[in-house]
Amino acid sequence: MTIEKRREREKEEMKELILSAASDIIAIEGFDKLSIRKIAKKIEYSPAIIYHYFNDKEEILNNVMQRGYKKIISAVSSTEMKNTSPEERLVEMTRNYIEAALNMPDEFMAAQLNKSNEALKHTSWLFKGASKEKLALSELCQCLQDIYKDKEADENTIELTAQMIAVSTLGLIMKLTVERNLVEEQRQRLIDFYSKEIVLRIANGNKIK
Structure with missing residues (x-):
């Protein structure tokens, strides 16, 4: 060397x-x-x-946030999901996102609950047009578009649906993080039921008629 x-x-x-x-x-x-x-x-x-x-603390914060975000992006963008149906992909994306967050629970919670402008630059995704700026939300929207491929899908509805899925998923992650002493079997049951049943109901409930 x-x-x-x-x-x-x-x-x-x-x-x-x-x-x-x-x-x-x-x-x-x-x-x-x-x-x-x-x-x-x-x-x-x-x-x-x-x-x-x-250079300063802000640069360190940005790097920490970017590292965490990259883990999330990696979880929802797995190449192993590319040849599955959009519904199956949505289930796997959701499960992977939850598991990635639970693998860094304290760091994830600290970021999501922080109200500073520096943190919000990375964690905000409820604003209109967020799917064009946030890669993880964009991946979710693309999956929903594939689910609605035979319908005339409205872009705003798709983004709102993705945001609601993201919000409800965040709620489950936070509750699982707080109740971290759950028996592993029950933890997995909750994650599986949410991913396979609740998320698909949200998605299918907003299919364009």
Whole structure:
């Protein structure tokens, strides 16, 4: 390994250390309590070192949020779902989204419940036209369009339906996160019933006549 490649790897490792520390602090204390000083203390480096890798706390927050969002996008965009029916794809997208969120419960909850403008730039998706800006919502809308392919689907109705599915899914995730001591069998029953029954009812209930 060349010196240049080793330095690049060390740089990435340090950035990962900083972001992981920031994620831990956010999960425990929330976005508002994050500070460069706390990150520095957690990783046992001086604050000056952190500024060598990131311009400020906002840049760190953006990176943390983007990492979480990428996990969600990966969950709802799995290539394994491409050859399934749109209804089956909708079920799998929903289940995958729930499982991805539950794999990072504290971080996910801290992000979704934060009202700061910085966090809302990443977590807001109820505004009109959100499906053109938010990739996860766009994937959901595309799935609904495929379900309605034989009908004259209204774009606004599709987006509203996607937003309502997203809202109800978020509610289930939050409740499962709070009641995290549920027996695993019951947890899976709830996720399966919601994904296979409730979400499809929402989608099919809005099929264009």
